[in-house]
Amino acid sequence: MAALLLRHVGRHCLRAHLSPQLCIRVYLFGLSALLLPGNFESYFEFVKSLSLGPALIHTAKFALVFPLMYHSWNGIRHLMWDLGKGLKIAQLYQSGVVVLVLTVLSSVGLAAM
Template sequence: MRLVFLSALLHAGRHCLRSHLSPQFCIRNAVPLGTTAKEEMERFWNKNTGSNRPVSPHVTIYRWSLPMVMSICHRGTGMALSGAVSLFGVSALLLPGNFESYLEFIKSLCLGPSLIYTAKFALVFPLMYHTWNGIRHLMWDLGKGLKTAQLYQSGVAILALTVLSSAGLAAM
């Protein structure tokens, strides 16, 4: 039984490769030889300009919504956290002294508790937002919470969880 199944699978795979990689398929979709990318782009823009079609306004035509803003912020916090971790690692390698000496330096500045709390909150907020929103994205990958009303509900819940967990961690 297994042998029959494997041979049928092998035959189907060969058939698919032959049909999709035939010379006609490759030639039909190929860019003509002798042109460069610059020439192709000029040809594209000349054709569009000659047809008098309007250029698409892209995102400027959309009204900003909570899921849209949260998606942009998720990407931004991901880049910011990646940059912060990289900067922290490079600075740990290049700067003299150790972590304790810098912590003592910050304590010697005699900053007020409200300023320290605010700084800690600002440092932990992107991490908490990215973490909670990442869990939300994982739920979407499972196919849960994809209806419009659920998107807004989960968005508000993520923002509330972010503020509460950031406040709790900053208080430590």
Template sequence: MAALLLRHVGRHCLRTHFSPQLCIRNWSLPMAMSICHRGTGIALSAGVSLFGMSALLLPGNFESYLELVKSLCLGPALIHTAKFALVFPLMYHTWNGIRHL
């Protein structure tokens, strides 16, 4: 993920100059990993906050929403993709934080 971000920003800096600070400095892998770590931290904080607020404000309980998802008859590929999208930021942030220690 960090390498993909690094490659994308490098290509974008060659085409246009949107900020001199991003184009003057050479992007390194630790720099891109730090940005991804901060982004996953922000996403996890927002996700936990939204989940907590929805548990307080929405009617019904967790089981009723679980039954709603089951009734949609989503394919296994979509379910596994959604699970990966939920777990990947948590695992990336956790292992990157341990690496930083």
């Protein structure tokens, strides 16, 4: 009975986590597109005109992507907890290491794009 209740609650927690997050992201993207002058190409050309080195650009991209990737992977970890999985101490440490490894790998991959 408890497992069934946890699954039911976990599904609602999934909706509760993802819906506001998606709405906020769409809202902020739309708001920034309305308020900022110019378009994407003008900002891209501005960054190119600064003549920044590739190491600095990749480091900046990594710094921007890392928190987003950490939040995404750790959010999946929390959703698993909502379903009642991975709550033993050993599993908590393992999932923490997995989150950090996936965060670094996905951040490096996205920064290299």
